[in-house]
Amino acid sequence: MKNKILLVDDQQELRSLLADCFKARGFDVMEACDGTSLKAAFAGQQPDVALLDLKLPDADGLELLTALKSQWPDTEAIVLTGYGTLDYAVEATKRGAFHFQTKPHNEGLFNLVERALERKQQSQENLKLIDALKRMSGDSSPIFQSPQMKSVMKTIERIAPSDVSVLITGESGTGKEVVADMIHTLSKRDKGPFIKINCAALPRELIESELFGSVKGSFTGATEDRKGLFRQAEGGTLLLDELSEMPIDTQSKLLRVLQEKEVRPVGGRTSFKTDCRIIAATNRHVDDALKNGKLREDLYYRISAISVHLSPLRERRDDILPLARAFLKRFAAQADRLMSDFSTEACERLRRYDWPGNVRQLQNEIQRTVLMCEGQVVEPTDLSITNNIDGPGDAGNDNLTLMEAMERSKIIEVLKETGGNKLETAKRLGIGRQTLYNKIKTYDIAA
DSSP: OOOEEEEEOSOHHHHHHHHHHHHHTTOEEEEESSHHHHHHHTTSOOOSEEEEESEETTEEHHHHHHHHHHHOTTSEEEEEESSOOHHHHHHHHHTTOSEEEESSOOTHHHHHHHHHHHHHHHHHHHHHHHHHHHHHHSOOSOOOOSHHHHHHHHHHHHHTTSOOOEEEEEOTTSOHHHHHHHHHHTSTTTTSOEEEEETTTSOHHHHHHHHHOBOTTSSTTOOSOBOOHHHHTTTSEEEEETGGGSOHHHHHHHHHHHHHTEEOOBTOSOOEEOOOEEEEEESSOHHHHHHTTSSOHHHHHHHOSEEEEEOOGGGOGGGHHHHHHHHHHHHHHHTTOOOOEEOHHHHHHHHHSOOTTHHHHHHHHHHHHHHHOOSSEEOGGGOOOOSSOOOTTTOOGGGOOHHHHHHHHHHHHHHHHTTTOHHHHHHHHTSOHHHHHHHHHHTTOOO
16 A cells, blocks of 8 residues: 655645655655645545645644644654744644754655654554553553563564464463464454464364365255355454364364465365465473474474464563553453552562463452452452462471472472572473572572
C-alpha cells in the first residue's frame, strides 16, 4: 500500500513540482491550495504525512495545524514557511508538528518525510503493543519487570511484523497463548483471522480433517465439505498449541503443507494454496520431545525459525507483584469492588510462593481473592496459598515434606559433587540457575 502525502501550499508551481517528486518516489499525493480546500479535504482519506505552508491567503497556518491534528491525529505534520523563526518552530512543535522546514526546499525535505513515516509506524506498533498488554492484564502500565520477559517483549516486537514461523516453549500456564496473540496483534496480519487449535484435544481420526479440511463422504460422519483451519486462517495466523501431542503421521503431512504452501482436504483430489502464518507452542522440553519421538526433527527445524521461551514464574519473581496488581485491578473492576492493593505481608507471600501453575495459577488466585476478600487491602489470610512460602528464617527443615526433603538432599549432593559450582549444579539437575538459587534459599542450604 502506498503512503499518502498531503501538500498544502498556495504556490501552484512549487506544489506541482513537489507533487511530481513525491509521485516519482511512489507516494499517493493529495493537494490543497488554501485553508478552505484543506478543510474540505478533512472529509476524505487521512494522509500519512502533511506538508503545511504557514502562510496561506485565507488562514493562519498554526491554526490550521491545530485543526489538522485534531481531525487527523495520526498524520505527521511538517510545517513549511519562507519566514522561519525560532518562535514559530517552538509553537508549531507544541501544536503537534513533527518538524519545521524553511523554504526553499532541498533533498533534506524528502529525508524528513521518511523520518516522519518511520515515527508514524513506530507509534502504531507501540499502540498495538499497549493494546495487547491491556488485553492480558487489564492495565496499560508495564507489567513485566524481569530481564527474561523484557527480552521476550523485545523479541516479539522485532519478529511480529514478519511472516516467519515461531515456536513458543514453556511450562503450562506461562502465557504461551498470550504471546501468540501479541505476535498476531503486532503483525501485518492483525486484520485477518487468528485461529487456534489444541492438538492434544482432538482425537487422532479427526485432527487431519480439522486442520486440512475434508470432502463429503470421505469418512463416517463427513456429511458435508469442510474447509479446514488452514484455509479458515487465510490471511491471518494459525496457532498450533501443544504441537508435540500431534500424531507423528499427521506431523509428516503438516510438514508437507508448510513446505508446499498448499493443503489437500482429506478424501479430496484438489489442493488449495494457503497463506497463513504458523505459530506453534509446546509445554514439553524440545530435546525430550525429539528424543522420545513426540516431535519430528524435520518439522521442528521447519517450524522453529524463531523460538521464544517463557521462563516459569518462579524464575522471574520480579514479575509476580506487577502481574498480581494488574489482575487485582481488572477483577476488582469486573466485580465492582473497591480494592486498592496487597498488604506488605501479602506481597511477601505472593512473591515467595513458587507458583507451580505459573501465571494462570496467579490469575486464578487473584480472581478468587477478589471474590472472597472483605476489605479493600488484601491480607495474607485472604490468600489461599499456604505452602512453599516459608524461608530459612521462618521455619526449620523439620517442616519439609518428604519430597521436599529428598529434593534438598539431592541438591546438597550435587553441590558437593560440583564443588559448589551452582551453574554446573543447575545443569546436572535439569533446572534453571535462578530456580536453584531459590531452592537453596528456601531449603536453607549453607553455601
